[in-house]
Amino acid sequence: MNKKYSFFILMVGFSMVSWKTLAQCQPDACIQKISDGYTFLKTYKMEQIGAETEYSYVFSRDTNYMIAVCSSSGPDATVKVTLYDASRKEIASNLDKKSNKLYSVIAYQCKATGIYYLKYTPVNQDKTDCCVSVLGFKK
């Protein structure tokens, strides 16, 4: 096998791996993690890996929300999402404090209308090149 041919194979292989990992960060791929019955609402992106990113959204009472987190590392979450209410009280997170497990999807049954904050924090920066999160709702 000559050098040119080997280099070509290597580049194609590298491109495919890169495409696959970056595809995890596309909303179209991430929405697949949201369960049936939920309707897509918003996409959130981490502006800069390594820095915390925060967004807000008005949640409504008697509505179920689902948040999926997708990063370049594959199906396992490497970014922590924390949900705070209007008074900045932590009310949900994809990091289960008992088991220390990081979930890629959380659901929140809302009974209080108001502004909520979603904060994204990288947990394993070495494995994360990009991160996208989607929010869905169900009545």
Add this chain to the structure above:
Amino acid sequence: MKKILFVGIFCAVISSCGSEKEASNEELLLDIADSIAMPHTKIGDEVIGDLIKAIPSPLEISFLIKETNKHYDVSLLNEASNQSNYTSNFSKALNLGVYGTDLGYISLYNHTADAISYITALRDLSDQLGIGQFYNFEQIKRLALNANNIDSLLYLTTRNFEDINNYLYEKKRSEQSVLILTGGWLEALHLSCKIAGKTNNKALMDRIAEQKVTFEQIYLMLDNYSHDPKINALVDRLGPLKNVFGQISITYEVKEQKVKEVNGVLSFESESESTVHYTEDHIYEITKNVENIRNSIIK
């Protein structure tokens, strides 16, 4: 970090609950304005971009409308043929939002025959605003014609609006995003008020009163662009609505919550509740004012 702090301050101010708390928050806002010694409180583009993302989708109200009223009524919508009346970018952006909400309503009721004319109106207005490239109209049309594709249609149209907002933000045209959101929100409120007037449904009336939270964010953003005479006139027209929402309060009772794993999803069931305090007169006043504002927008 500055951005988070700034959004936090504004959101803390506008998410106030009781009237006493509102007074103190207004003082806080004045204090902040004084401390940064600016003659006019101008919100930065980045903060506006974050506030835009915070505005709830009109789809949430549309689902509630469908839940409370099974009867589809096309006469409640802005006629698609009105599209040719909109000549300024101001009215085009507002009515792009109006038609977006109308298309969501039509889709939820599976009235595909009506959907096509609204998709066409959306295409024409977005083309005229230079944002038509974000719509794949053939794909949207194909999805709209099949009742089994409603989820895909709602996903695609919501993503299109997100792409438009991102594009307008990059092009420093966020005021058009704010107008699109305002039109969409007003149309959803108009539909809610009309259905609530017919059904007296408490859940819908609660949701109308709770629009206080979203209204305050929209008002804040519009007011930021009040140097534009047309937007300034719209802010003036929103004045009576601001007055009514100012009389409505939301209180919160914090309780424990349950956490469990369901099919690989970590689920939180909150027992904390909000209560919105309003009277039927408030709903009547909101309905009346929304109709006045909407009529001035869609004419």
